[in-house]
Structures are given as C-alpha cells and as structure tokens.
Amino acid sequence: MSDATLQRYHRQGRRNALLVAVLGLAALAALLLDLVTGPAGLPLADTLRALTGGEVARGTQVIVWDVRLPVACMALLVGAALALAGAEMQTVLENPLAEPFTLGVSSSAALGAAVAIVLGLTLPGLPAVWSVSGNAFLFALGALGLLQLLGRIRGGGPEVLILFGVALNFTAAALLSLLQFVASADALQQLVFWTMGSLASAQWPGVVLIGVVLAVAVPFSFRAAWKLTALRLGEDQAKSFGVDVAGLRRWTLLRVSLLAASAVSMVGVIGFVGLAGPHIARMLVGENHRVFLPASILTGALVMSLASTLSKTLVPGVLLPVGLVTSLIGLPIFFALILRGRRR
Amino acid sequence: MQGLLAQGISVRYGARSVLAGLDLPLLRPGEVTVLAGPNAAGKSTLLRAIAQLQPHGGQVLLDGQDLAHVPMRDRARLIGFMPQSLPSSSSLVALESVIAALRAGETLGARQADAAAMAVLDKLGIGALALEPLSALSGGQRQMVSLAQAIVRDPRLLLLDEPTSALDLARQVRLLSELRRLAGEGRIVVAVLHDLALAAQWADRIVLIHGGHTHAEGAPEQVLTPQLLAQVYGVEARVERCSRGRIMVLIDGEHAPG
Structure with missing residues (x-):
C-alpha cells in the first residue's frame, strides 16, 4: 500500500510541476497579448516580425521595442516580484494578509515619490528621470528597515511586525494626503497617477534593474523552500526540525524588501497582486514551497500582464492606471476563488 | 554519562517566574518518563526548555553534552519534539509535512526522504492519511502526524507535549505502545500527560511538577x-x-x- 501511496504522491508532484509549466506558458501568452494590444493597432504578424528582428517599418520597430516591450516586460516582472514578496511574507510573518501593500511598503514608496514630486527633495547626484523612483525606493526600503528595527527592539514576533506594518501604512497614507493637500495642480496630476500605479513610464533600465533583483533573489528563495515549508507547521516545529527561524525570517525579509521596494519604485502602488498571486497559487498547488513559490511568481506575472492589457482595452482610447485595474478586476475574481475554495 | 540531566532550569515570562531552578533526576535510555502536575505548573515550558525552544537558565545535558552548545542542525538529529497541536490551517498534505521534518534541516535526497516519511506513517497506522491535507484531518489524526514528524529523524531523545489529548482509546494505546517500543530501543522518552491512569500504566517514572519545582518523582506507585x-x-x-x-x-x- 505504501508504494502505491508514494506513487500517487509523486504523480501529484508531476501534476503540480505541469501546472507550474502551464502557468509559465500562460504568462508568456499574456505577454504576447499585452504586446499586440495598444492604440496603434499593430497586426500580430508585424509585432512578431519586429520581435524576431525581421523586416518591418521603422515606426513598428519603435513601437514594439521602445514603447510596448518595456511596458509589457515591466508588468510581468513587477507582478512576479510582488507575488514572490507576498508569498514569502505570508509564510515568515505567519499571516495570510501580509504583502507589501498591507505592510505599508507600497504607501511608503508613494510617499517617497510624492516628496520628490511635490517638495522637489531628491538625492544629490541622481539623474532627474530617476529621482522619483529613487526616492520611492529609498522610502520603501526605509519602511521595511524601520519595521524590522522596531520588531527587533520589541522582541519581534510576527504579530508585532504586522501591527507595525499596519501603523506604518496609515502614517504614510496620512503624510501622503498632507502632501497632496499642499501640492500644486500640476504635481497633483503626477502624484495621482503614481498612487494608483502606472506602467506608462516603464523603460528599459528599470526593467533590467528589477530583472536583476529577481534573478538574485529567486535562487535564494528556492533554496529556502523546505525551511519555509517547515515554518508553515509552526515556529516550534520548524526549530525542532533544525531550522534557524530567526535567521530565516531576517534573510527572507531582506530579500522581500529588495523585491518589494524595487517593484513599487518602478510602477507605484499596486494592490492585490502580492496578496492574490500567492493565494491563487496556494489553491492550485498547495503549500509545499518548492512548487508554491514558482507558482506564486508565475501567477503574479500572469495577473499583472493581463491587468496591463486590460488597462489599455477596458476603456477604448484611455490608458487606465494599472493599479486601479488590478484592484477593480482582481478583487471579484479573488473573492470568487476564495468562496469556491471554501465550498470544496 | 548516558541519559538526560536537566538541572537548575529556570524560566521567567516577564516578571512571572514559571520554573524556579527545577531539577530533574537522571532520565536513562530505555525509560518512559511522564511529567505530571496541575495546569500552569510549567510542564510544557520545561519540555520546551529541554528542547531548547525556550530561553532558560540552567543546564540540559544529553549523554553528557550541553544541548545549548550543540549546533541547531545536530540538535534536530538528537531531539524529536511533538507540540500540543499542529496548525489546522495548513494545506500541506500529511506526507509532505513529515518530509519537511526530514529535509528542512538536512540536505537529504528526495527519494530517501519520501520513502522514510511514508514508512513512518505506515508504522503508525496512518498511511491512508498520507495524501490528506492537514486542514482536512481531525485533531487526533493531526496529533498522529505530529508524532510521525517527531520520530522520523530517529532521535535519541523524544519530548512529547500531551501526545494523547485528542486521541481515541485505540490510538492512545497505539501511541503509548509505540513510545514504549522506542524507549525499548534505547531512547529517552519524556511525555507530559494529564491522564494519571495512562501514566500509571505506561510510565517507568513519574515526575510531579508543582509550583515551578519537582515536587516528587519515582515509580508510579511511589508518586501516585x-x-x-x-x-x-x-x-x-x-x-x-x-x-x-x-x-x-x-x-x-x-x-x-x-
């Protein structure tokens, strides 16, 4: 009997691996869909030819390579980074609601951007185009640093960290409102797009940066997969299995900080993806982090890529802020999934 | 010196002293020891202190080596700990959770770990639950899975916190006779039990804990x-x-x- 059970377990493992592969393909398909939608109405054949370096009009070349591809790649990578950050946060903080948005990282980034836009305060030596993103990054990183520091001082259990995060979220939001109150009409316009999350300003250097952060963080995440899985059984259990829980928590939060800060500093506040990516992945493949983490990454990428397409097509001729789309379209889907999961 | 020796164990929660320099007698391999005592006597705290899951004063020696100075990973090989309960919200399946007990601390091959985890579940008579998510199991079934997690690394010292609290009669007997068998193979078994009838029947030694101290200890008929x-x-x-x-x-x- 035990052999048959083991075989069934391994079959489930293969099924989960296949699901991850399907998610990957779906994310790739979403990327292509994102590439072929837009106000210029390029035919699919032209887009593909431009992508593969074939003969196309100069205009098509520019639209595909300089306008659409960076935006589409940014959507994919930001979705992946936010979902991975959310998945790991939920595990190490032992709270299903933890993600960069709920812990105030996103609103701190927005606050950083607002400080740059409204008050003109930026880091010396940073090129003007990077000043807003740079400030956002610093504030997001600062928020997570503050969170960890406060948690350390108070003897940092997960509940304490979550409470600090929520408090930080409200503080950043309040300060942001204050800045909006004193901002000029012009600055306000910029700010609004920033607080709603927008892919419109995505450019290659930003794409490369977040790609590098992901490439560095992901292998470490995967290597910690069994440790994170053990933590789902409780802190005492993980410790008795030989996991240095305090160290795991510290390193994971550092990785998550970099991921979250670089994602929100590129595109502004994007809710829902960091929460829903992991939850959808969990419903699909369970909580063994060896499949759960890749599934979260790909789900996040897929959701964000679809949101990018929708932000262009939902209202013809208008580019909606993508954060608005993820929240409006994503939440009902999310609730439907939760309710369905409950019934089973 | 073979066995477990805990001396001068003290634990404070803030201003409240839970254990005040508690001494345990030398617990020898082959023995099943039951820790008994009223609620809030500090039994679970003592168990967690011995397992090094709880900061404490005093010394815990296992076969002469101070457990506080044994690296975490090696400690996991020496000690199996069974908590009062497993989280009921996890969608991990039982088998995966036991594999995690093997692979979280060690770099063990997948095949080897999978087979070892399955063998333990079979031995405890819960092989049929291997692919059930923990969230779908009853409290008693989760307790058996938790026992599997504790013994799968084949530890020298087994610490169990109220291992029978959610078990039916048949499973109580199964678990306790498994503990007897494990002790018989030369392990040290320490369990917190509230049921004195079970303690009288299965323990070689009962330690009565009261007010943060060892109040009495000895064979069941001496203590009860x-x-x-x-x-x-x-x-x-x-x-x-x-x-x-x-x-x-x-x-x-x-x-x-x-």
Whole structure:
C-alpha cells in the first residue's frame, strides 16, 4: 500500500510541476497579448516580425521595442516580484494578509515619490528621470528597515511586525494626503497617477534593474523552500526540525524588501497582486514551497500582464492606471476563488 | 554519562517566574518518563526548555553534552519534539509535512526522504492519511502526524507535549505502545500527560511538577499516593491495586484541607 501511496504522491508532484509549466506558458501568452494590444493597432504578424528582428517599418520597430516591450516586460516582472514578496511574507510573518501593500511598503514608496514630486527633495547626484523612483525606493526600503528595527527592539514576533506594518501604512497614507493637500495642480496630476500605479513610464533600465533583483533573489528563495515549508507547521516545529527561524525570517525579509521596494519604485502602488498571486497559487498547488513559490511568481506575472492589457482595452482610447485595474478586476475574481475554495 | 540531566532550569515570562531552578533526576535510555502536575505548573515550558525552544537558565545535558552548545542542525538529529497541536490551517498534505521534518534541516535526497516519511506513517497506522491535507484531518489524526514528524529523524531523545489529548482509546494505546517500543530501543522518552491512569500504566517514572519545582518523582506507585495527590492537585484520591499489579487512581472529590 505504501508504494502505491508514494506513487500517487509523486504523480501529484508531476501534476503540480505541469501546472507550474502551464502557468509559465500562460504568462508568456499574456505577454504576447499585452504586446499586440495598444492604440496603434499593430497586426500580430508585424509585432512578431519586429520581435524576431525581421523586416518591418521603422515606426513598428519603435513601437514594439521602445514603447510596448518595456511596458509589457515591466508588468510581468513587477507582478512576479510582488507575488514572490507576498508569498514569502505570508509564510515568515505567519499571516495570510501580509504583502507589501498591507505592510505599508507600497504607501511608503508613494510617499517617497510624492516628496520628490511635490517638495522637489531628491538625492544629490541622481539623474532627474530617476529621482522619483529613487526616492520611492529609498522610502520603501526605509519602511521595511524601520519595521524590522522596531520588531527587533520589541522582541519581534510576527504579530508585532504586522501591527507595525499596519501603523506604518496609515502614517504614510496620512503624510501622503498632507502632501497632496499642499501640492500644486500640476504635481497633483503626477502624484495621482503614481498612487494608483502606472506602467506608462516603464523603460528599459528599470526593467533590467528589477530583472536583476529577481534573478538574485529567486535562487535564494528556492533554496529556502523546505525551511519555509517547515515554518508553515509552526515556529516550534520548524526549530525542532533544525531550522534557524530567526535567521530565516531576517534573510527572507531582506530579500522581500529588495523585491518589494524595487517593484513599487518602478510602477507605484499596486494592490492585490502580492496578496492574490500567492493565494491563487496556494489553491492550485498547495503549500509545499518548492512548487508554491514558482507558482506564486508565475501567477503574479500572469495577473499583472493581463491587468496591463486590460488597462489599455477596458476603456477604448484611455490608458487606465494599472493599479486601479488590478484592484477593480482582481478583487471579484479573488473573492470568487476564495468562496469556491471554501465550498470544496 | 548516558541519559538526560536537566538541572537548575529556570524560566521567567516577564516578571512571572514559571520554573524556579527545577531539577530533574537522571532520565536513562530505555525509560518512559511522564511529567505530571496541575495546569500552569510549567510542564510544557520545561519540555520546551529541554528542547531548547525556550530561553532558560540552567543546564540540559544529553549523554553528557550541553544541548545549548550543540549546533541547531545536530540538535534536530538528537531531539524529536511533538507540540500540543499542529496548525489546522495548513494545506500541506500529511506526507509532505513529515518530509519537511526530514529535509528542512538536512540536505537529504528526495527519494530517501519520501520513502522514510511514508514508512513512518505506515508504522503508525496512518498511511491512508498520507495524501490528506492537514486542514482536512481531525485533531487526533493531526496529533498522529505530529508524532510521525517527531520520530522520523530517529532521535535519541523524544519530548512529547500531551501526545494523547485528542486521541481515541485505540490510538492512545497505539501511541503509548509505540513510545514504549522506542524507549525499548534505547531512547529517552519524556511525555507530559494529564491522564494519571495512562501514566500509571505506561510510565517507568513519574515526575510531579508543582509550583515551578519537582515536587516528587519515582515509580508510579511511589508518586501516585493520596498524600502527594492531595498536596499537588488538592483532590481527595484513593489508589487501588488491580489485577496484574496495576494501580488505579480514583478521585473522590476536592480535598478538604485540615
């Protein structure tokens, strides 16, 4: 009997691996869909030819390579980074609601951007185009640093960290409102797009940066997969299995900080993806982090890529802020999934 | 020196002292020891301190080596710990959770770990639950899975916190006879139990913990006496000898002091 059970377990493992592969393909398909939608109405054949370096009009070349591809790649990578950050946060903080948005990282980034836009305060030596993103990054990183520091001082259990995060979220939001109150009409316009999350300003250097952060963080995440899985059984259990829980928590939060800060500093506040990516992945493949983490990454990428397409097509001729789309379209889907999961 | 020696164990939660320099007798390999005592006596805290899951004063020596100085990973090989309960929200399947007990600390091959985890579940008679998510199991079934996690690394010292609290009669017998067998193979087994009848039947030694100290210890018939039970629990008790030399504790009511 035990052999048959083991075989069934391994079959489930293969099924989960296949699901991850399907998610990957779906994310790739979403990327292509994102590439072929837009106000210029390029035919699919032209887009593909431009992508593969074939003969196309100069205009098509520019639209595909300089306008659409960076935006589409940014959507994919930001979705992946936010979902991975959310998945790991939920595990190490032992709270299903933890993600960069709920812990105030996103609103701190927005606050950083607002400080740059409204008050003109930026880091010396940073090129003007990077000043807003740079400030956002610093504030997001600062928020997570503050969170960890406060948690350390108070003897940092997960509940304490979550409470600090929520408090930080409200503080950043309040300060942001204050800045909006004193901002000029012009600055306000910029700010609004920033607080709603927008892919419109995505450019290659930003794409490369977040790609590098992901490439560095992901292998470490995967290597910690069994440790994170053990933590789902409780802190005492993980410790008795030989996991240095305090160290795991510290390193994971550092990785998550970099991921979250670089994602929100590129595109502004994007809710829902960091929460829903992991939850959808969990419903699909369970909580063994060896499949759960890749599934979260790909789900996040897929959701964000679809949101990018929708932000262009939902209202013809208008580019909606993508954060608005993820929240409006994503939440009902999310609730439907939760309710369905409950019934089973 | 073979065995477990815990000396001067003290734990404070803030201003409240839970254990105040508690000493345990030397617990030898092959013995099943039951920690008993009233609620909040510090039994679970003591167990967690021995497992090094709880910061504490004093010294815990296993076969002569101070557990506080053993690296975490090696400690996991020496100690199996079974908590009072596993989280009921996890969608991990039982088998995966036992594999995690093997692979979280060690770099063990997948095939080897999978087979070892499955073998333990089979041995405990819960092989049929291997692919069930923990969230779908009953409290008692989760407790058996938790036991599997504790013994799968084949530890020298087994610490169990109320391992039978959610088990039916058959599973209680299964778990306790498994503990006996493991002790018989030369392991040290320490369990917190509230059920004194079970303790009397299965333990080689009972340690009564009261007020942060070891109040009494010894073989069941030495510890389960009307006087000691009145002192520790404040109950009026009779201790009867039954067939096969077993002792039975009958509680008549609360103890009227004086």
